[in-house]
Amino acid sequence: MSNWIDAHLHLTDARIEANAPALIAEAVAQGISGFILGGVDPDEWDRQKRLHAAFPDRVVPVFGLHPWWIASRAHDDRITPALARLSSELEASPRVCRAIGETGLDFHPRFQESSHALQETVFREHLRLARFHRVPIVLHVVRAHDRALAILREERRDASSVDGPEPYGGIVHSFSEGPDVARAYLDLGLIPSISASVITRDKGSAFEKLRQTVVTLPATSFVLETDSPDQPPAGVSGLNEPSNLVTVAEAVARHRAVKHPGTTAAELLDGSAATLRRVFDIEE
Numbered sequence: 653m654s655n656w657i658d659a660h661l662h663l664t665d666a667r668i669e670a671n672a673p674a675l676i677a678e679a680v681a682q683g684i685s686g687f688i689l690g691g692v693d694p695d696e697w698d699r700q701k702r703l704h705a706a707f708p709d710r711v712v713p714v715f716g717l718h719p720w721w722i723a724s725r726a727h728d729d730r731i732t733p734a735l736a737r738l739s740s741e742l743e744a745s746p747r748v749c750r751a752i753g754e755t756g757l758d759f760h761p762r763f764q765e766s767s768h769a770l771q772e773t774v775f776r777e778h779l780r781l782a783r784f785h786r787v788p789i790v791l792h793v794v795r796a797h798d799r800a801l802a803i804l805r806e807e808r809r810d811a812s813s814v815d816g817p818e819p820y821g822g823i824v825h826s827f828s829e830g831p832d833v834a835r836a837y838l839d840l841g842l843i844p845s846i847s848a849s850v851i852t853r854d855k856g857s858a859f860e861k862l863r864q865t866v867v868t869l870p871a872t873s874f875v876l877e878t879d880s881p882d883q884p885p886a887g888v889s890g891l892n893e894p895s896n897l898v899t900v901a902e903a904v905a906r907h908r909a910v911k912h913p914g915t916t917a918a919e920l921l922d923g924s925a926a927t928l929r930r931v932f933d934i935e936e
């Protein structure tokens with residue numbers, strides 16, 4: 653039986669939460685035994701804790717303030733207490749919350765530009781907390797890679813002058829950029845995570861950039877996720893499910909096989925799981 657891991661998904665999302673035990677059981681039947689969650693807001697962290705209590709060996713909680721939660725500007729007065737709570741959660745239960753995220757920047761035009769500065773401030777706070785508690789990060793970056801990389805480099809430089817470099821490591825969830833951007837993150841110890849929607853599209857400029865990434869980089873330079881219930885594979889209507897992790901791996905394997913004949917979905921899933929166990933300190 654395989655021991656594969658979904659690098660990023662939202663089993664506590666209201667659309668699928670009630671069905672989470674069944675979705676986990678279906679995925680386990682496909683060989684997917686670990687599920688690394690993405691944090692949204694403090695109320696959602698409580699739901700992650702409950703799911704982890706029900707599936708302690710399978711569900712890996714990750715707490716953070718999602719860039720969308722910040723960008724909505726609806727929670728400005730809750731940010732400071734939420735960051736304080738995040739720190740105390742990491743202090744009190746380091747074996748429950750395994751990483752900080754989602755954090756990063758989302759500069760999609762649907763968010764007011766006036767939210768950018770606040771997003772950057774909270775992103776920096778997350779990075780400092782991750783360094784202090786020595787946990788990895790889960791990044792969400794949309795239309796803001798240059799800025800996110802600049803902040804990561806600045807914070808890292810500050811860190812090394814204060815208490816020595818402690819690379820937090822982590823993943824860049826739903827990565828859909830080309831090899832140069834991928835290498836820039838990898839240089840900072842951050843691993844691109846590939847989801848279904850772009851790589852299964854088989855056409856368009858975003859697909860072509862990502863295809864270049866998965867073909868050019870070593871197979872150990874990326875991991876695989878579903879981002880369930882969002883971003884279903886091309887042609888799949890309705891909600892995305894963790895079982896579709898296999899579909900992501902099959903698409904990546906098919907594209908890699910052009911340059912690396914014989915590449916299989918199973919070996920990519922094995923490699924991704926090994927990387928995720930190391931980064932998130934998950935037991936076999």
Ligand SMILES: [Zn+2]
Pocket residue numbers: 660661662690754825879
């Ligand atoms: Zn997510």
